[in-house]
Amino acid sequence: MVDFSKRLNKKKIEKKVNPIDIYETVDRKSDTGPLRPAQTEILESWYNQRKEERDLIVKLHTGEGKTLVGLLILQSVINSNEGPCLYVCPNIYLVSQVCAEAEKFGIGYCTIGKEGIPNDFISGEKILITHAQKLFNGLSIFGINNSFTKVGTIILDDSHTCIDTIKDAFSISIDKKENTNLYNSLISLFEDDLREQGEGSFLDITYGNYDTLLTVPYWSWYDKKSEVLDILSKHNGDNQVKFSWPLLKDSIEHYTCYITSSKIEISPYYPNVNDFPTFSKAQHRILMSATTQDDSFFIKGLDFNINSVQNPLVTTRQKWSGEKMIIVPSLIHDNLDRDLIVTKFSQASFKSFGSVALVPSTRKAHQYKAAGAVIADSQNIVEEIDKIKNKNFEKLLVINNRYDGIDLPDEDCRILIIDSIPYFNSLSDRYEEVCRPSSEIMNKRIAQKIEQGLGRGVRGEKDYCVIIIIGSDLVKFIRSIDSRKYFSAQTKKQIDIGLSIAEMTKEDEAEENQNHFNIVISLMKQSVGRDESWKQYYVDEMDSIIDYTTKSSLYEKLAIEREIEKDFLLNDYESACKKLQEYIDKYCSDELEKGWYLQQLARFYYKTDRIMSNDMQKAAFKNNNQLLKPKSGIAYKKVSYINQNRLAKVRDFLVQFQNYGELQLATNEILDNLSFGINSNKFESSLQKVGEMLGFISQRPDKDIRKGPDNLWCGVENHYFIFECKNEVSDNREEINKHEAGQMNSHCAWFKSEYGDNVSVSRFLIIPTKNLSYQADFEHDVKIIRKGKMRDLKRNIKHFIDNLHSYSLPDISDDTLQKLLSEHHLDIEDLKIRYSENYYHKTK
Structure with missing residues (x-):
């Protein structure tokens, strides 16, 4: 063997440390081209200006090759003898993809096998590619606390997903x-x-x-x-x-x-990433993030400093990437509702490209399946996505509550349906969502999930996809000025284009009675068929983005929250309580948010001053009755209709909306959530709003004081309506069981104890069956509201609201309101008898 090194100048065999030079010398495959301009810009900036920073966030548009950028940065560190270097993928499935990228570009790597952590990694010779669950768990092979594997530079890919992985690592989920x-x-x-x-x-x-x-x-x-x-x-x-x-x-x-x-979840108030020192004590920590993502959560979730989050490494060459035609059918015409879109697309077959729907729940997924679509679950999702990648485009593929980690570029997905607001997976997140509906933090997290979903079908600069938005809650979220602000500049502009498209279809509509679904099909064809005018319109609009950077007002808040929680973990209760009270005084003007943080303060005080703790908990519950009921001090406040005018109450509900369009959006969401199978909290909340819409004083005693019925309305002449809601019961349920009848009896008895015998009251059980078990009995006159009757009520409410479109909401006269209520069978007497039926008591 010839030793060529003896023939070379010593300087020439020194390892390259500039990542751009490294790319030119690695043995990459012949089908790889030069670095993209965005990649070159990022790598130059990192090497020349940012490589000494301990914490760094690298942001690139989807499809711009951030994996290669990360690998080249780590190879540069290794060539500088500053390893070991660790590349962490968000899940195990993506490890093989990153390994394939490393092989393609000739970059040395290793993975964890049966022998454990490879020596090539420990010695700093090769990049170790692994996944977040391997690093972040209590039995981590990398160690926890003071016994850990040291790392020179660590990269977290798709870092937002890694935050959830860290929280899961601390949590116990017990399946019943x-x-x-x-x-x-x-x-x-x-x-x-x-x-x-x-x-x-x-x-x-x-x-x-x-x-x-x-x-x-x-x-x-x-x-x-x-x-x-x-x-x-x-x-x-x-x-x-x-x-x-x-x-x-x-x-x-x-x-x-x-x-x-079905399960119990035990989770920490503050998942402390410092318990994983391989990450927290690394000499350099680099987070890879998409340009559409808000990086505020890195401050608390990954213990990054504000400066690193405010000053990410970004490309200045592009404001946006990829083409998304957002279509909102319900804004094109009222009859293009969710049910119609689900049915039409579930029955359709697209031969030359894939179609995918992202849904938040199993129940919604089943609606697609019943209409002919294919459902991907945890068991078959890899197989079904492989079918699409192998050009099997026969049926719409429905994916349940997965908004990231699935890449469907080019023909794999030309039509993407985003159906309804995403659900949070963990019980702690679900609790927080219920308690903090107006929270900037929670709304940003929801927006982030939606943006992740929007990005599934557009994976590169030249990629394009039609995105159909359905579900009244999601339509309201993207349309509302209050919530649209939580999206990135790129997504906001794409939504604005979608809203403009809906208006354009109304302006260009030639025939009043045409098939409105054909408008949706026509728009889709313009995108998929590559209509030049559409393409140019989209480019012109997207190029008009002035400020494309993602900014956030959460930085300071999250940093303070992090420090407060750290004080509490270190048993510095006095400091934690003082700082949290100052935080509440400075930032919490919203009652629900104030209640949320007062509950945290009550928790802090419990260790040192239990009387103060209970007082704080009472204050928290007073501000937000979705929170924990305190040990003592909560009394029920009875309602009555003395000196109240029902029509004035109806008007009060209407005028809280800026215009008829906002009223219609809100009504659609309320009525959609007033459906069998919907989460019980959403259902009961919507029933309360329906009561307010119809001019009643409306309460939720079971939520307000944790006693009494789910809903209580008070109407004219002090007539009351009691509602017990069992809307989540299976449609196949044959009878009302003894337990449910007992609950109804208990809540009727509570009403009697609070209001006495001499009041007029109608009692309703909302449930899919009217058959009462032989072993059960009602102690009062109870009526049943089943699906058909509920559907009638919702239809009449919708028609009532529809008929308000030609009026100025603040100026509607009492006569007009009364006439419309009567015409749509929404008078008190109608509500007593029209929308319910008698139960049938089964015999042996």
Whole structure:
């Protein structure tokens, strides 16, 4: 063998350290071209100006090759003898893709095998490519606390997803079916505490029929922490416990517990990434992020400083990337509702390209399946996506609650349906969403999920896709000025184009009675058929973006929250309480948000001053009754209709909207959520709003004081309406069981104890069946509202609102309102009898 190195000048065999030079010398495949301009710009900026920064965020448009950028940066670090270097993918499925990229471009790498962490990584010779779950778990091969594997530079790809992975690493999720004993042990321990928070809700959980969520009060959790640890320690070898146990066992007091009929989640208030020092103590930490993503959450979730988040490494060459034609059918015409779009596209077949729908729940997915679409679940999702990639485009593919990690470029997806607001997966997120509907933090997280979904079908600069938006809650979110502000500049402009398209179709509509669905088809053809005028219109509009950077007002808030939680974790309770009170005084003007943070303050005080803690919890509950009910001090406030005018109350509801369009959007969302199968909290909230819309004083006693019926309306002449809602019961249920009848009886008895015998009241049970079990009985006159009657009520309310379009909402006369209410069968007497029916008591 010839030793060519002896013939070379020593300087020439020195390793290249400039990533651009590295790219020119690696043994990449012949089908690879030069670096893209955006890649070159990022790499030059990093090498010449930013490589010494400890924390750095790199932002690139989707499809601009951020994986290669990350690999070249790490190879530069290795060539500089500053390894080891770690590339972390958001999930195990993407590891193989990144490895394939490394092979394609001739970059040395290694992975974790049976032998453990490779020596090539430890010695700093090769990049180790792994996934977030491997790094972030209590039994991590990289170690936790003070025993860990040191890293020179670590890159987190798709870093927003990694934040969720870190939270999951700290959390225990106990599935009732898989670990019944552990589930039941915790239920038994906290039964009395949960009953205090809501006896009806606890019974729903016990009987397993509903999607009810209860939270164990922090005071009960703290007082019984030893018992909790004893129960969990007996199961610390179970798969559902063992990966989190090392992180949880010595800090259980900083956790909370959420319970449904199917699972229990134990999760921390503050997932401390510093427990994973391979990441937290790395010499350099680089986060890869899409240009559409808001990086505020890196401050609290990954312990990044504000400066690094405010000054990411971005390309200045492009304001936007890819083409998205957003179509909102319901804004084109009222009859293009969600049900129609679901049915039409589920029955359609597109031969030359793929079509995909993203839905937030299994129940919504089943509607597509019933109409002919294919459903991807956790078992078959890889197989079904492979079919699309292999050009099998026969049916619409429906993906349930997955908004990231799925890439469908070019012909794989030319039509993408985004159906309804995404759901949060964890119980802690669901609880926070219910408690903080007006929160900037929660709305940004929702917007982020939506943007992730919008990006599934457009994966490069030249890629294009038609995106159809359905579901009244999602349409309202993207259309509302209050919530649209949470999107990136690029997405906001794409939404604006979509809203403009809807207006254009109305202006250009030639025939009043034409098939409005054909308008949607025509628009789709203009995108898929590459209509030149559409393409140029889109480019002109997108190029008009002035400020394309993603800014956030959350930076300072999240940094303060992080410091407050750290103080509390370090047992500096006085400092934590003082800082949190200052935070509330400075930032919390919204009542619901103020309540949320007062509950945190009450939790802080519980260790040192329990009287103060209960006072704070009372104040929190007063501001926001979705929060924990305090131990004492809550009294029910009765309602009556004395000196109230129903028509004035109807007008009060109408004038809270700026115009008829806003009223119509809100009404559509309310009525959509007033459906069987919808989450019970959304259903009951919508029923309360319907009461207000129809001029009643409307309450939710079960939520307000954790006693009484789900909904209570008070009408003219002090006539009351009691509603007990069982809308989540299966459509196939044959009868009303003894438990449900007992709940109805209990709530009727509560009403009697509060209001006496001498009031007029109508009692309704909302449930899919009118058959009462032989073993059950009602102690009062109860009527049943089933699907058909509910549908009639919703239709009449919709027609009532539709007929208001020609009026100025503040100026509608009493005569007009009364006439419209009567015409649409919404008078008091109609509501008493028209929308309900008698139950049938089964015999043996």
